[in-house]
Amino acid sequence: MWLSWSWPGPRGESRLMDLRKAMHTSALDVLSQAHGAENPSTVDVAGLVSDTREYVTALNDLLKQAGPAKFTYQGFLILNPLRLPDSVLGKVLDAVAYMVSLFKGRGVEPLLHEGLNAIQIGWLIGAAGYYHAQDKTIAFDASTSASGSTMLKNFVHEVLVHEFGHYVHMTYLSPAGKESWESGWEYVDQARSAVEERVFVTSQDRHRFFGMIERSGWSPARAGKGLKGLDRLKYLMWLYKTQGNPVTSTPQQVRLTDYGRDVFSFFANPDRYRSEFAEANGPEKAERMMERRERTYKGNLGLTSYYDGKNYPLLDEDTVGEIRSSDSTVDDALDALGIPTTYGRTNVKEDFAETFVLFMVNPSALSEQARLRMGRALWLSGFTGKPVMRLSALRVASRWAARTAGLLEPPPHGAGQADFRGRGSLFAPTTTPSLRGRYRQFPELGPSLPCST
Numbered sequence: 001m002w003l004s005w006s007w008p009g010p011r012g013e014s015r016l017m018d019l020r021k022a023m024h025t026s027a028l029d030v031l032s033q034a035h036g037a038e039n040p041s042t043v044d045v046a047g048l049v050s051d052t053r054e055y056v057t058a059l060n061d062l063l064k065q066a067g068p069a070k071f072t073y074q075g076f077l078i079l080n081p082l083r084l085p086d087s088v089l090g091k092v093l094d095a096v097a098y099m100v101s102l103f104k105g106r107g108v109e110p111l112l113h114e115g116l117n118a119i120q121i122g123w124l125i126g127a128a129g130y131y132h133a134q135d136k137t138i139a140f141d142a143s144t145s146a147s148g149s150t151m152l153k154n155f156v157h158e159v160l161v162h163e164f165g166h167y168v169h170m171t172y173l174s175p176a177g178k179e180s181w182e183s184g185w186e187y188v189d190q191a192r193s194a195v196e197e198r199v200f201v202t203s204q205d206r207h208r209f210f211g212m213i214e215r216s217g218w219s220p221a222r223a224g225k226g227l228k229g230l231d232r233l234k235y236l237m238w239l240y241k242t243q244g245n246p247v248t249s250t251p252q253q254v255r256l257t258d259y260g261r262d263v264f265s266f267f268a269n270p271d272r273y274r275s276e277f278a279e280a281n282g283p284e285k286a287e288r289m290m291e292r293r294e295r296t297y298k299g300n301l302g303l304t305s306y307y308d309g310k311n312y313p314l315l316d317e318d319t320v321g322e323i324r325s326s327d328s329t330v331d332d333a334l335d336a337l338g339i340p341t342t343y344g345r346t347n348v349k350e351d352f353a354e355t356f357v358l359f360m361v362n363p364s365a366l367s368e369q370a371r372l373r374m375g376r377a378l379w380l381s382g383f384t385g386k387p388v389m390r391l392s393a394l395r396v397a398s399r400w401a402a403r404t405a406g407l408l409e410p411p412p413h414g415a416g417q418a419d420f421r422g423r424g425s426l427f428a429p430t431t432t433p434s435l436r437g438r439y440r441q442f443p444e445l446g447p448s449l450p451c452s453t
């Protein structure tokens with residue numbers, strides 16, 4: 001069972017599965033013959049025997065291919081708990097070798113060993129890889145194939161470098177480097193929250209609407225008369241889709257439900273409720289009941305402190321779609337970042353991981369913005385591998401970063417390769433100990449970062 005489930009994976013059609021099915025059919029055939037037979041020796045079992053043989057042979061062939069469960073390769077632990085065969089191991093080892101030579105070529109190989117202990121191969125759901133910060137492990141999905149890449153020729157290579165990019169972002173970057181990277185996304189976040197405010201009823205909206213109702217003498221219908229356009233839609237949606245969902249009004253116009261009438265008459269005539277409660281439960285209890293009732297009603301309307309800062313409810317689907325499609329501010333803000341792939345536009349983390357891949361492999365393929373942003377974030381973190389420094393864009397970025405951040409003296413004008421080489425590689429003593437001492441820190445390990453690549 002384990003074998004047929006694992007090999008060649010839950011997603012592929014397996015020859016073993018086919019053989020098993022054939023064997024099963026033959027067995028049923030034998031059983032049905034035997035059922036009506038007077039003499040069991042007349043039952044033809046040749047088909048079942050040959051199907052079983054074929055199945056066992058295929059099974060043994062597969063077992064011979066079973067890969068080791070655990071071994072090391074180029075200093076990394078390769079975990080293969082499902083004993084997947086060489087065809088799977090081969091692509092992973094190839095990608096490891098690729099990463100090692102890539103980092104070596106950039107003079108930052110120690111970084112690779114610092115951020116990565118192991119690669120665990122298995123079947124992942126909805127992702128080609130994950131980086132687990134706690135045990136510095138990349139989980140790799142065995143079904144990932146070399147094709148279908150967005151940046152590199154080999155997608156398996158891309159996945160591993162991308163996952164390692166998450167380590168660099170979350171753990172390696174110094175606080176200054178991280179802040180520098182994340183500052184690029186401020187405009188995206190601003191644009192996103194501005195759209196959120198348009199498609200959701202904000203806490204501010206809700207308090208404003210409630211104030212209007214109060215001033216109207218507790219008549220939601222009267223209060224809603226002056227509202228137009230988007231504001232009116234929000235008002236109606238607020239009364240219709242309250243928190244916890246006891247509907248107070250119909251969606252198209254202000255027509256209170258029984259519950260809604262109760263809510264607003266409570267605010268309009270608290271004394272009536274108080275005396276009703278007192279009559280039934282005594283004056284002391286009545287006060288507590290009043291408080292509880294007010295909290296419930298205000299909670300339903302999203303007015304208690306619990307809902308402060310929360311945007312709720314969402315406008316209807318059509319309106320939301322219309323607002324989103326007519327608003328290009330988020331896209332514009334993302335465009336300005338020069339992110340290399342669509343996937344990188346998901347969030348600040350995927351942006352880093354995707355940009356990191358090209359920065360390491362082929363920085364000239366990056367947009368100028370992305371190259372500068374990455375160069376600056378890494379430079380502020382003391383990422384001074386020699387060959388990386390050969391990249392002119394990074395030299396520009398580091399000079400600029402030094403000037404704007406005011407942390408270090410800028411490198412002398414006309415500083416060439418030799419100057420940067422003089423700084424040493426990542427973990428060698430450096431000519432700028434102040435930078436290393438102050439900024440090269442390792443923040444606490446974060447949680448694992450799921451991502452589809």
Ligand SMILES: [Zn+2]
Pocket residue numbers: 162163166349350353450451452453
């Ligand atoms: Zn990712």
